[in-house]
Amino acid sequence: MSFVITTPLYYVNDKPHLGSVYTTIICDAIARYKRLLGEDVIFITGVDEHGLKIQRTANEKGIKPKIHCDEISEIFHNNWKKWDISFDKFIRTSSNNHELVVNEFYERVKRSDDIYMGVQKGWYCVGCEEFKDNPENSATYKCPIHQKNLEWKNEENLFFRLSKYQQQIEEIINEPTFIEPIERKNEIINFVSRGLKDFSISRTNISWGIPVPGYDNHTFYVWFDALLGYVSAISSNSTDNFLNNSINGGWPADIHLIGKDILRFHAVYWPAMLISAGMKVPKKVLGHGFLTREGQKMGKSIGNVLDPDLLLSRYGNDPVRWYLIKDISLGNDGDFQDRRFVDIINNDLANTIGNLLNRTSSMSRKWFDNKVPNNEKRSIENKLENLAKIAVESYINKFNNYKIDLAANEVLSLAINTNLYLNDNQPWLLIKERDNLPLVKEIIYNVLESTRIIGLLLQPLLPELSSKINDQLGSLYKDNIPWEKQLEWGILISNSSLPKPTPIINKLEYE
Numbered sequence: 001m002s003f004v005i006t007t008p009l010y011y012v013n014d015k016p017h018l019g020s021v022y023t024t025i026i027c028d029a030i031a032r033y034k035r036l037l038g039e040d041v042i043f044i045t046g047v048d049e050h051g052l053k054i055q056r057t058a059n060e061k062g063i064k065p066k067i068h069c070d071e072i073s074e075i076f077h078n079n080w081k082k083w084d085i086s087f088d089k090f091i092r093t094s095s096n097n098h099e100l101v102v103n104e105f106y107e108r109v110k111r112s113d114d115i116y117m118g119v120q121k122g123w124y125c126v127g128c129e130e131f132k133d134n135p136e137n138s139a140t141y142k143c144p145i146h147q148k149n150l151e152w153k154n155e156e157n158l159f160f161r162l163s164k165y166q167q168q169i170e171e172i173i174n175e176p177t178f179i180e181p182i183e184r185k186n187e188i189i190n191f192v193s194r195g196l197k198d199f200s201i202s203r204t205n206i207s208w209g210i211p212v213p214g215y216d217n218h219t220f221y222v223w224f225d226a227l228l229g230y231v232s233a234i235s236s237n238s239t240d241n242f243l244n245n246s247i248n249g250g251w252p253a254d255i256h257l258i259g260k261d262i263l264r265f266h267a268v269y270w271p272a273m274l275i276s277a278g279m280k281v282p283k284k285v286l287g288h289g290f291l292t293r294e295g296q297k298m299g300k301s302i303g304n305v306l307d308p309d310l311l312l313s314r315y316g317n318d319p320v321r322w323y324l325i326k327d328i329s330l331g332n333d334g335d336f337q338d339r340r341f342v343d344i345i346n347n348d349l350a351n352t353i354g355n356l357l358n359r360t361s362s363m364s365r366k367w368f369d370n371k372v373p374n375n376e377k378r379s380i381e382n383k384l385e386n387l388a389k390i391a392v393e394s395y396i397n398k399f400n401n402y403k404i405d406l407a408a409n410e411v412l413s414l415a416i417n418t419n420l421y422l423n424d425n426q427p428w429l430l431i432k433e434r435d436n437l438p439l440v441k442e443i444i445y446n447v448l449e450s451t452r453i454i455g456l457l458l459q460p461l462l463p464e465l466s467s468k469i470n471d472q473l474g475s476l477y478k479d480n481i482p483w484e485k486q487l488e489w490g491i492l493i494s495n496s497s498l499p500k501p502t503p504i505i506n507k508l509e510y511e
Contacts, residue, residue, distance in 0.1 A: 003039045003252035005031055008258045009048040009093065009229045011070035011165045013057045016079045018336065019259065019291050021308040022324050026404060027257050028085045029325060032460035032506040033399050035086075038482040042250050044233045045080060046091030047073045051222035055208040071093055071327070078306070084317055084463065091233040093226055096384045099210050101232035104243055106213070109278035114161040120200045123150035136206055157200035158212060160224070165272040166196050172271050179267050180402065181331035184260055184287040188267050196463055199269065227270045230256070231279075243279065252280040255402075263287040286402060289333035306336060315508060318462045321344040325461055326408035349465065352415045353454060357472055360422065360447045361501040367431060372448055372474075373441035374494040384446045385489045387417045388453050391489045395457055404461075411457045418450040449492040452476055456487055468504040 007027045014062040024045060031043040049069040049371055073092055079085060084208050091098065108383040109115055138420050143150065153462065172178055179185035201224040202212050209219030234249035252274075254407030256266050271281040290297075295305055311320050323341050326348070328334030364373060391414040398407040427443045430436040456477065470477045478486065 001040070002042050003034045004042045004044065004250045004253040005034075005255050005257065006043075006230050006233075006235070006254075007045040008078060008262060009046045009091065009226050011051075011053070012047045012049050012076070013053050015072060015075045016306050016308060018306045021079075021083065021320075022291060022328070022355050023257055023259065023288065024080060024085055025083065025321050025324055026330060028083075028087075029321075029404055029460045030255070030257075030399075031086055032463065036259055036459060038366055039481060042089060042234060043087045044089045044230060044253075045087045046089070046233060047076055047093065048222065048229065049073065050209040050219070050225050051091060052203070052206050055206060058208070066094065069205040082312060083308075084382060086316050089233040093229050093232075095232070096248070097235065101235055102210050102220060102228050103213060103244065104241075104354040105228055105260070105273075105277050106220070106224075108243065109160065111274065112276045113199070114164065114276045114279075116159050116161070118159045118198070119155070119156060119395070120159075121154045122152075124153045126149055140232065150305065151282075153508070155204050157204070158202040158215065158218065158223075159198045160201045160269075160273065160276070161229055162196045162198050162269065163271050165275060167194065168275060169268055169272055171280060173267060177305055179263075180284065180286050184263055184267075184331065186327070187205040187260075188263060191264060191269060196268070196272075197395060219272065223265050223269065224273070227273070243277070243503055247339070253282040255284045255286055256282050257286050257288065258285040260289055263300055286331070288330055289327075289328075292333065292335045294337055295335055300460070314332065314353075316347070316464075317503065318465045319394065319432070319508065320504040322349060322408070326405055326412070329405050338509055342508045345505075348412055348415075349462075349505045350503075352412065352419060353451075353465075353469075356360075356415060356419050356422070356447070357451050357504060358501045359471060360444060360451065361498050363427065364444050364448060365396045365498050365500070368383045370498055372494055372496045372498060373444050373494060382446065382489075384418060384421045386449050387421075388414060388450050388489055391417075392457070396484075408461055411454055411461070414457070415454050417463065418447055421450075422447050445492065445494070448473065449489065452492050453487055453489070456483065459483070459511040465505060472499060472501055472504060 005027055007020075007024050010016065027043060027045070031041050034041045049065075055065050056070065058065040061068060069092075077090055080090075106115075117404045125148070173188050173192060175186065199221075201221045202215065202218040203209065204217050204219075204223055206219050209222065210225055212218040212220055215243070230253055231243065231251060234251060235243070258266055266282075267287075274281050308320075319341075321338075322449055323344055324334070327340070327344060358435050364371070367373070391410050395407045395410040398410060399402070422443070425443045427440045430443070451469065452473055455466050455473070458466040459470070459477075473492070476492065477495075
């Protein structure tokens with residue numbers, strides 16, 4: 001069985017922003033963690049390329065929608081490479097394979113008698129690609145997300161019988177772990193309790209989209225099209241039975257990680273569509289919050305948008321990853337504060353972890369011939385060993401429950417406790433008395449061993465920094481030994497060589 005995890009398929013109206021980087025980094029951390037546990041992971045990301053918004057964006061630029069999509073999709077793909085995102089599949093909804101999947105899915109839904117022709121009237125947000133529920137003063141109402149006026153639509157569309165699946169959707173969303181966090185779950189339960197309404201799955205007079213078979217001038221509604229990207233990403237390139245191939249390839253998804261603004265589509269519309277097509281629903285939908293900057297919503301008009309490319313070039317991958325993973329509780333809104341970012345990186349990574357490794361390695365090399373000491377003496381109770389075991393157990397428990405910020409804080413707590421152990425025992429004073437040599441060896445060994453475990457725990461969170469810690473300890477991580485086995489205490493090899501220490505992360509300057 002494969003473990004399938006997906007980011008949203010990002011809308012290509014513009015290049016990646018910090019919110020999309022955040023979602024993708026969280027998915028990457030989970031995917032890396034699952035691989036370390038030995039699971040067969042399929043990590044899906046990609047882009048949603050159809051719809052009125054894209055058509056208009058391309059028109060404003062004076063180019064064809066396909067050319068615009070090619071440009072922005074390439075930027076997304078290259079960005080994820082620059083951020084060292086370990087995705088397995090990158091799907092574009094403009095691909096031929098995807099269109100075939102959409103058509104096959106549509107035929108299945110039609111066979112379930114869930115498609116009919118109707119008239120759609122209402123106020124529409126082009127940015128959300130969504131009809132809004134009768135907002136007051138609709139003509140002047142602005143979408144709270146996109147801050148743009150709604151547009152009146154009155155057209156003949158094909159509809160999907162969502163109302164037919166009221167009871168089944170109620171059962172699904174009330175399952176204990178289907179929607180997380182609880183705040184998001186309660187929002188959806190409240191929405192569904194008001195009664196599900198059929199929704200349109202086609203649009204007219206939009207040329208940039210997948211044509212609906214048998215209906216001139218109709219293209220598939222962008223959400224009916226885009227959600228199927230998760231399926232087409234794992235379908236093979238055979239000539240038929242794409243949906244069966246995707247099922248055999250790993251469907252259903254184990255987790256959809258998405259922003260809370262698109263939760264309704266993933267937790268209500270999508271499961272109903274899948275049931276109609278005779279397919280399994282995803283196992284979990286996790287809706288994370290929005291990112292603000294210094295307490296304000298980011299916006300071009302305010303001039304406070306954080307360019308992720310600038311962050312990456314200025315600070316590097318691991319500092320940004322650490323801040324986004326560790327300082328934002330997954331599911332809640334997060335705030336990017338420049339000074340707090342610098343302080344956290346300097347305190348957590350440069351001082352607490354980096355300096356711990358640097359000074360301990362330096363002492364060991366100086367006193368024990370550039371090697372890890374031979375741990376001759378064993379205390380009755382090894383306090384640091386016990387702390388490491390507790391940290392590892394808690395880390396795994398929290399990661400398994402997608403409390404990734406809490407897992408990151410377990411790593412930091414172990415590093416803090418290791419520093420306290422080192423400072424309390426003061427080997428730099430003990431070494432002055434020859435009789436203390438066995439105890440000094442034990443202290444230094446314990447600190448280096450704890451640092452080895454810290455490095456291993458950082459592998460899914462900060463792969464680059466983890467690799468540097470491994471290099472500083474003499475390349476101890478082994479691909480042929482299960483990762484969980486390597487987290488056991490006492491694997492550090494006595495008398496093994498220690499490379500000359502260099503800073504594993506530089507302190508940041510506040511700009």
